[in-house]
Amino acid sequence: xxxxxxxxxxxxxxxxxxxxxxxxxxxxxxxxxxxxxxxxxxxxxxxxxxxxxxxxxxxxxxxxxxxxxxxxxxxxxxxxxxxxxxxxxxxxxxxxxxxxxxxxxxxxxxxxxxxxxxxxxxxxxxxxxxxxxxxxxxxxxxxxxxxxxxxxxxxxxxxxxxxxxxxxxxxxxxxxxxxxxxxxxxxxxxxxxxxxxxxxxxxxxxxxxxxxxxxxxxxxxxxxxxxxxxxxxxxxxxxxxxxxxxxxxxxxxxxxxxxxxxxxxxxxxxxxxxxxxxxxxxxxxxxxxxxxxxxxxxxxxxxxxxxxxxxxxxxxxxxxxxxxxxxxxxxxxxxxxxxxxxxxxxxxxxxxxxxxxxxxxxxxxxxxxxxxxxxxxxxxxxxxxxxxxxxxxxxxxxxxxxx
Numbered sequence: 001x002x003x004x005x006x007x008x009x010x011x012x013x014x015x016x017x018x019x020x021x022x023x024x025x026x027x028x029x030x031x032x033x034x035x036x037x038x039x040x041x042x043x044x045x046x047x048x049x050x051x052x053x054x055x056x057x058x059x060x061x062x063x064x065x066x067x068x069x070x071x072x073x074x075x076x077x078x079x080x081x082x083x084x085x086x087x088x089x090x091x092x093x094x095x096x097x098x099x100x101x102x103x104x105x106x107x108x109x110x111x112x113x114x115x116x117x118x119x120x121x122x123x124x125x126x127x128x129x130x131x132x133x134x135x136x137x138x139x140x141x142x143x144x145x146x147x148x149x150x151x152x153x154x155x156x157x158x159x160x161x162x163x164x165x166x167x168x169x170x171x172x173x174x175x176x177x178x179x180x181x182x183x184x185x186x187x188x189x190x191x192x193x194x195x196x197x198x199x200x201x202x203x204x205x206x207x208x209x210x211x212x213x214x215x216x217x218x219x220x221x222x223x224x225x226x227x228x229x230x231x232x233x234x235x236x237x238x239x240x241x242x243x244x245x246x247x248x249x250x251x252x253x254x255x256x257x258x259x260x261x262x263x264x265x266x267x268x269x270x271x272x273x274x275x276x277x278x279x280x281x282x283x284x285x286x287x288x289x290x291x292x293x294x295x296x297x298x299x300x301x302x303x304x305x306x307x308x309x310x311x312x313x314x315x316x317x318x319x320x321x322x323x324x325x326x327x328x329x330x331x332x333x334x335x336x337x338x339x340x341x342x343x344x345x346x347x348x349x350x351x352x353x354x355x356x357x358x359x360x361x362x363x364x365x366x367x368x369x370x371x372x373x374x375x376x377x378x379x380x381x382x383x384x385x386x387x388x389x390x391x392x393x394x395x396x397x398x399x400x401x402x403x
Contacts, residue, residue: 021112021133023208024101026140046102050095053201057194058090061173064186070172078171078268080186088260089198093253097201100249107246108212114239120224132218139211149207153199161195169268205250206290213294216240220297228309228357234364235305237298241364247291248376256380258283266387273384280381284374291373295364303362313354320350 024030033049065071065080072081080086112133115121121129139145162181169176173187183191226235234241258279265271 021109021136022105023108023136023140023212024105026137027204028143028146029204046099050098053098053197054090054094057094057197058086060189061086061186061194064189065172068185070184070186075170076172077169078264080172082267083172084263084267085260086190086194088256088263090194093257093260094198094201096249096253096256097205100205100247100253103249104208104246108243111239111243115219118236118239120226120236121222122225125222128222129219132215132222135218136211136215139214140208145207146204149200149203150196153196153203157196157199157203158191161191209247209290209294213297216294217297220301224298224301226301226305228305228313228360229353231356233356233360235302235360237302237364240298241295241366241369243295244291244369244373248372251287251291251373251376252380254283254287255377259380259384262381262384266384273388280378284377287373287377288370292365292369299363302360302364306357306360306362309357309360310354313350313357317350317354320346 061080062071070076070079072079115129116126173184173190175182175184224235224237226237228235230236232238262271262273262276262279265276266273
C-alpha cells in the first residue's frame with residue numbers, strides 16, 4: 001500500500017511544521033493543571049481532575065452547611081441535602097464536562113488528520129491548511145480570552161444566577177429580602193467559588209466550539225479535492241460529518257444541568273414538567289445549532305462538487321451509452337455475445353457511479369446526528385417524567401417512540 005504523508009508530520013522544505021491539533025491541550029488553566037500534576041500532554045490523570053474539581057466546588061458547601069445546621073434542617077425551606085441542583089451540577093455535570101475533554105481531543109485530532117490522509121488538500125494549499133491549525137492553536141492558548149471568561153462569570157454570570165437560577169425563599173445558601181439576597185456562609189462559597197468555577201468550565205467549552213467552528217470555516221475556504229463518486233455520499237467528508245459524536249458528553253451534561261434546575265422547581269415550588277416544555281425544546285435546538293451548525297460551512301463545496309459530478313459523469317455516461325448502442329444495438333452491426341463483452345461491465349459500473357453522484361448529499365448533517373444529540377440531551381430529563389406518569393406508562397411511550 002502506498003504511504004500517504006501525514007499532513008502534520010511532513011512538510012515542504014523551508015516551512016515550519018504545525019503543531020498537533022487539539023482543542024483542549026492549551027490555555028492558562030491547562031498549564032496550571034500540568035504544574036499541579038493534574039494533567040499532561042496526553043490528558044493523563046483524568047480521574048484526578050474528575051474528582052478534584054467537583055470536590056473543590058461541592059465539599060466545602062457540605063461542610064459549611066453541616067457546621068451551620070443547614071444540611072437537613074427544617075429551619076430553611078430548601079436544606080443542602082434536598083437541593084437536587086447543587087448535587088447534580090457539581091457531582092455529575094462537572095465530571096462530564098471534564099471527561100468530555102478526552103473524547104473531544106482524540107476524536108477531533110483524528111478528524112483534522114483525515115484531511116491529509118484522504119488527500120483532500122492539494123499540496124499547494126497545505127500552507128493554508130497549516131495556517132488554519134496554527135490560528136486555532138493560538139486562539140486556544142490565548143491568555144486574554146481566559147481572563148475575559150473569568151471576568152464574564154463574575155459579572156454576567158452572577159447577574160444571570162440572581163435573576164434566573166436562584167430559588168426564591170429561605171434556602172441553605174441565601175434568603176430573599178426586600179434589600180436583596182442575604183447569603184449564608186455556605187452561600188458565599190457557592191456564589192464566589194463554586195458557581196464561577198462551573199460557569200467558567202461551561203463558557204470555556206463554548207469558546208472551544210467557537211475555535212472549532214472557526215477552524216472548519218477556514219478549511220472550507222480552501223478548495224477541497226472532493227470525490228463525487230465516494231461511497232459515503234459526502235465526497236469523502238463523512239469523517240467530518242461524524243465529528244458530532246465527540247460532543248455527546250457535553251450534550252448530556254447540558255441535559256443533566258437542565259434536569260437538576262427543573263427538579264428543584266418541581267419539588268420545591270410545585271411546578272409541573274409540562275410548563276417547561278419550551279425550555280426543553282430551546283435547549284435541544286440550541287445544542288443542535290452549537291454542535292451541528294459548524295458543519296454547514298462545507299455545504300457550498302459539496303453542492304458544487306455534486307453539480308460538477310452530475311455534469312461530468314452525465315456526459316461520460318452519455319458518450320459510453322451511445323457508443324454501446326451503436327456497437328451492440330445497431331441492427332446493421334454484426335451480432336456478437338453481448339453478455340461477455342467488457343463494455344457491458346463498464347456500462348453497469350458507470351451507471352452505479354452516476355447513481356452515487358445523484359445520491360450525494362449537499363449538507364453534511366444527517367437525521368441520525370440530530371436524533372442522537374436530541375436523545376442524549378433529553379435522556380437525563382426522563383426521570384422527571386415519573387412526576388407525570390408511572391414507570392410502566394413511561395416505558396410504553398418510549399417503546400412506541402423508538403419502534
